Amino acid sequence: MTIESRMTTRRRFVATMATASAALALPAIAARAQSGKELVFAGFGGAYQEGQVKALFEPFEKETGIRIIATTGVELARLKAQVGSNNVEWDLISLPDRLRYTALLEGLLEKLDYSRFSVADLLPQTVTDYCCGCVTFAAQLTYNNEVFSGQPTPTTWRDMWDTDKFKGRRGMLSSVTYLLEFALLADGVPKEKLYPLDVERSLKSLEKFKRTAVWWTQFPQVEQMLLSREIVMTPWTRGVTSQLAGKPIRVSYDGAAISYEGWVIPKGSKNYDQAMRFIEFAIRPDRQAELTKYIAYGPTNRKAFPLVAPSVLDLLPSASRNFDAGFLFNGEWWGPNLARVTERFNEWRLS
Amino acid sequence: MNRYLRSYGAAVALLAFPAAFLAVFFLLPIAGSIAQSVGSTALDFSHYRRLIEVPLYRSVFLRTLEVALIVCVICLIMGYLCAYFIASLDSKWRTIAIGLISFPFMLSVLVRNYVWTLILQDTGLINRLLVDSGLILLPLELMYNRFAVVVAMVNMLLPYAILPILSSLLAIPLELKTASSSLGASEMRTFIRVTLPLTVPGAAVAALLTFIMGLGFYITPAMLGGTREMMVANLIAFNVKEVLNWSLAFALSTSLLASTLILYMIYRALLPQAVVLKAV
Incomplete structure (x- = not known):
């Protein structure tokens, strides 16, 4: 994790500098997501995030017109600082279960509104009030x-x-x-x-x-x-x-x-509705199956399993043979x- | 007098900006972290009590100081030899040498740690060479111990020792050496009585820089140190990033800062006043 965060800090720094110089020339550019049309996602970078962009973010924009700005350098410490200073930049994170409890204890997450869509097809172990399972690993x-x-x-x-x-x-x-x-x-x-x-x-x-x-x-x-x-x-x-x-x-x-990673919405996100719309989109079987083409993480939606090439599914933690051989x-x-x-x-x- | 005052005023004006910068981006956050280490609302010293009561923290602090000191001494000796050699080169070669010393700054610390892994591990460069040439049967234990940590830290901190010593070596007028030898001093005697005393300020800076920077090492002990090598920075990172126990992390960093300052004051008190004024 350290490596990723180190690299992304530098990348982020470059990105920030670029944004800053652009902002000087173009005062209209807003620092945070434009309400209603944009969402800011924070991830770990690397092949996983490239996959998320290709399999999820780009198709989502095509379908809804909502653009997702994919940033890197996600870290609970930074989220805590954002929430603590009432200046939450992120609208969407995929959070490993390992960190979920700490995030909850610190009050960093919004409760998810499951009345908006059904999660009946998801592996039940990966769905909780504040976190909706997106991949297994x-x-x-x-x-x-x-x-x-x-x-x-x-x-x-x-x-x-x-x-x-x-x-x-x-x-x-x-x-x-x-x-x-x-x-x-x-x-x-x-x-x-x-x-x-x-x-x-x-x-x-x-x-x-x-x-x-x-x-x-x-x-x-x-x-x-x-x-x-x-x-x-x-x-x-x-x-x-x-x-x-x-x-x-x-x-x-x-x-x-x-274990699994789940979609969470940071406390105080300005784009809660759009983020919920995205989660509904991202847990669809076709989207989850598409993601497995980029990264060897398993779908959480059982209806996605038949859409994944069997030779690949066999190696993923979601396959019931694997899921049952391990422990949660x-x-x-x-x-x-x-x-x-x-x-x-x-x-x-x-x- | 008037002129002096005017230039004094100009100096103050020139220093105001960096001073303001440091106040806002350095002193203020430090004050904030010290404040947070004793609780956000009421005064609460429980985190400091923990640092004293749990043996782990004391032993990691001691290890950190120990490693930083070892690295500092090695850097000082190697840095001095290296600087002395560079000072003896003509100016073209000196420029090349300084360029070579500064070159590693362009690589990330992480990459340099990986490089050391590839050199020191059981299947690494050194062990391959030694085993394949039949000099040894089993690979030497070069990695995952203090040796590896010290080697990599010296590698990363050496430029900070070489450069200040070199600058004080280059500041010595050549005539002094000529004078010394014309008065019959041997080369060794000239070095001990003339060169060495004049480079103490540079060496003092070198020691201070390498020691203080050595205290903060984080990735190197984590990657090369195996189970036993752990430094305060590793504990701070864990508490900041993994469990979000910032108060304990702030207590750790405040303690590290305080012990550094205390050591710095002892260090100053031990050095001759003339050197303190010049160097530290």
Whole structure:
């Protein structure tokens, strides 16, 4: 996330400078969305956002005449600053469930008006009062399959922890969310009984890798580490994207953490009605299926599944076989516990 | 007198704009963050109490100071040697050398960290060379430890050490060296009695710059440090961005600022007055 935000800050800076100089010449340009005709979206940038522009924003403008200004650099901290200073620039965000609870606690979101359209076809786990599921994604066991050619491949977290059966250095995500769940699954906790997490048991299970694994922090770092065989397997979120790009990288959905991102409207958005219109548009099956052509995230609308090429759908977390093999990441539990557990995790790292 | 006053007035006028700029965009936000660290409504020191009570914070603070100090000392030594060499070059080569030193500033910090990953990791440049040439059997542990963090930080901070030392080396009149040797001093003695004392102000600036900048490193320990290396900036970032606990983040940054200022004052007190006036 850091990389993206760093890059986008620079990009944003350039964009701001460009806007500022344009504004000098053309005083009519407004800083925020023109009411009724424009919406400001804030995203993470990258291939995902390119897909959102092509599959969602451009067709939406064609259909309704409402233009979506796609900016990058979305961050809860910045949203908090905007809401706190009563100067909300953004009308629309796709927010990972992991951050939803914190956003709610800080009062950063508008309640969504579900009387305007039906969400009956969406995966029910992804629909809540303030957040309407737009894509599913997963953190799963990811490995370099060339390393294991002609041998059994790792499929479960137990396999990952079994360093006798599967040789090679492990990669570990240096952050508590997802990781502690995987460590518990490896230690034999059934996935129905994961939450509330037994943090101490999880750290004990991770002890094995404390000094031997490669602890990474930047998600884009991982592909290079897998391909150079610096590590042979790791939990990761972008393995399917790499596989679809033809890289010798494969994933296992057994025990994967399935999560989702949902459309949210920032508190105090000036374009609530248009934003709701957009959400209705964006959750349509054809739009959700179109998005999968750009990024390996799954649709949340079950009617979109038949519209996705089966070879692709098979790899997405939404496919029921995958969805059922994993567990649903519990943002509700993490919300109030993240700070405390991270403190404990950092202490463990240093001890 | 009149003239002095007039030029004084002009100086004040010239400084007014940068001063106003700093007040609005630097002092005010800092004051705001200090204020927020003790609660937005009533005075609340609970975040500071937390920093003292939870051992994690104390140990990360100590680590941060330790790493910054190590990096500062290495930068000072390497920077001095490098600056001394550059000062001995003729002006054409000196320009080239300064250009080469400034060149890395054009690369983003992130890219430079990635480069260090590619050099230091088990399958990286150094280990490949050593293993393939048969010098060692197993790759050396160069990454995910303090070594990697220090190497990358020195790489990034070295220019800040070289440039001030170089400028004080270049300011030494050549006649002084000639005079020293004509009075019978050896080259070593000339260096110790003439050159070194005259470059103390530059070295003092170099040390201060590298140490203070080293305290704020964030991406490098996260990417190259493995599990054990963690610095205050990493904890600040987590609290600002992930859990939105800004008060704790402000308490952390205020503490870091305060400890930097205290160290700075000790540093000033230790330096001879003449150097303080010239340099810091």
